[in-house]
Amino acid sequence: xxxxELDTSFSELLVTEGSDSVGQSNKLEGQGSNDDAQITCFxxxxxxxxxxFQIIKLTKQIYVWIGCNTAKFGHLYAAAITxxxxxxxxxxxxxxxxxxxGSGIARRLVLKTGLNIIVACNIPKDSPTLEVTxxxxxxxxxxxxxxxxxxxxxxxxxxxxN
Amino acid sequence: MYSxxxxxxxxxxxxxxxxxxxxxxxxxxxxxxxxxxxxxxxIGCMGTILHARKEGSVSTEPTFSVxxxxxxxxxxxxxxxxxxxxxxISCSGSSRPLVLSLGLKDHSPETLKExxxxxxxxxxx
Numbered sequence: 342x343x344x345x346e347l348d349t350s351f352s353e354l355l356v357t358e359g360s361d362s363v364g365q366s367n368k369l370e371g372q373g374s375n376d377d378a379q380i381t382c383f384x385x386x387x388x389x390x391x392x393x394f395q396i397i398k399l400t401k402q403i404y405v406w407i408g409c410n411t412a413k414f415g416h417l418y419a420a421a422i423t424x425x426x427x428x429x430x431x432x433x434x435x436x437x438x439x440x441x442x443g444s445g446i447a448r449r450l451v452l453k454t455g456l457n458i459i460v461a462c463n464i465p466k467d468s469p470t471l472e473v474t475x476x477x478x479x480x481x482x483x484x485x486x487x488x489x490x491x492x493x494x495x496x497x498x499x500x501x502x503n
Numbered sequence: 504m505y506s507x508x509x510x511x512x513x514x515x516x517x518x519x520x521x522x523x524x525x526x527x528x529x530x531x532x533x534x535x536x537x538x539x540x541x542x543x544x545x546i547g548c549m550g551t552i553l554h555a556r557k558e559g560s561v562s563t564e565p566t567f568s569v570x571x572x573x574x575x576x577x578x579x580x581x582x583x584x585x586x587x588x589x590x591x592i593s594c595s596g597s598s599r600p601l602v603l604s605l606g607l608k609d610h611s612p613e614t615l616k617e618x619x620x621x622x623x624x625x626x627x628x
Contacts, residue, residue: 377520378529378542382512395514397531399606400547406533412513414538417552417602419573434552434573435602459549461540 376400381486385478392475398488402457407446407464407475415463416440420447422455434459440466446476453480454489519625523617526608530618534627539592542604543618550606551575553582555589557598565593580615581605587619595628 379398384391393408406414416437423430429451431444443462450458464471483489516533526545533540542549551574559565569585585603592601607614 376527376529376547378518378531378544380516380518380531382514382516384512393513395516395533397542399529399542399544399549402548404542404549406514406535408513408535412536414535414540414602419552432573435554457548 381482383482387474390471390474392478394475394479394482396479396482396486396488398486402459403454403483403488404459404461405450405479406461407443407479409462409464409468409471409475411463413463415461416443417459417461418444418447419457419459420444420451421457422451442466442468442472446472446479449476450479450483454483456488515627517625517627519621521621523614523621524609524611526614528618528621530621530625532622532625532627538600538602539597539628540602540604541588541622542606543622544604544606545608546606548606549604551578551581551604553585553603553605554600555585555603556600557589557593567593575610578610580610580612584615584619588622591623591626592628595626597628599628 381396381398382394384393391410393412395406397404408415416433417435418431418437419434420429420431422428429448431448433444437443442464443460446462447458447460450456450460462475464475480489514533514535516531518529518531520527520529522528523545528543528545531542544550552572553569554572555567555569557565558568567586567589569582569589571581575581584605585601588603589601592599
């Protein structure tokens with residue numbers, strides 16, 4: 342009867358369980374069905390410095406502007422993961438060739454999020470503390486907006502066929 | 504769609520979404536202290552980035568310089584679009600340079616003309 346055939350094929354299905362459950366992906370594709378550009382602006386007032394952040398989320402890329410006390414545009418960097426090694430490539434796009442403030446932020450953002458990132462940043466050079474603070478605040482916000490999925494620490498991504 | 508900013512945030516922005524030749528096009532315009540940023544995308548990312556600025560002194564006719572700083576360098580209509588916009592910015596009385604990003608599915612003159620008109624209609628200068 343048909344039910345016996347169904348039982349047989351169902352048990353065959355169980356053999357392949359786990360082939361797609363290799364851990365959480367940190368990709369954002371399919372995160373939301375909203376295709377419009379999503380813009381988030383916020384300001385963080387710290388004791389001696391004010392950071393302004395502007396995040397524009399496009400479908401396949403995120404643009405971030407970080408303003409340190411002023412609303413100057415600053416230097417512009419583009420960063421992305423390169424194939425096949427999955428290393429991060431960063432390039433200055435506007436300004437920033439002799440002053441790399443912002444390129445480290447772009448690079449670490451890509452490392453942690455796996456997204457294509459464009460960063461504009463006017464943090465003065467030789468201010469590592471400011472960079473770190475700004476990066477931390479930005480990160481917290483990206484997480485709270487759901488643009489970064491938490492990746493299970495130490496979980497290698499590998500095929501289930503081992 | 505028009506979005507307004509609380510007065511405290513120092514960067515003004517405006518975003519619109521429209522259809523150009525069947526392609527959904529998002530336009531975001533931002534005004535910084537020293538630059539304008541215009542993002543036009545049909546492909547979900549910024550695409551080609553151009554820099555356009557006014558040169559020349561106050562007493563002479565302004566000249567403009569437009570260059571691609573990231574992406575496609577063989578699409579002259581993109582440069583033409585940047586040129587139109589920087590001249591419009593200049594005629595509106597501002598000397599701020601423009602960072603223009605164009606992530607387009609089609610680079611036809613009709614598309615570029617339509618999006619130039621749309622940007623000018625929603626400009627912040």
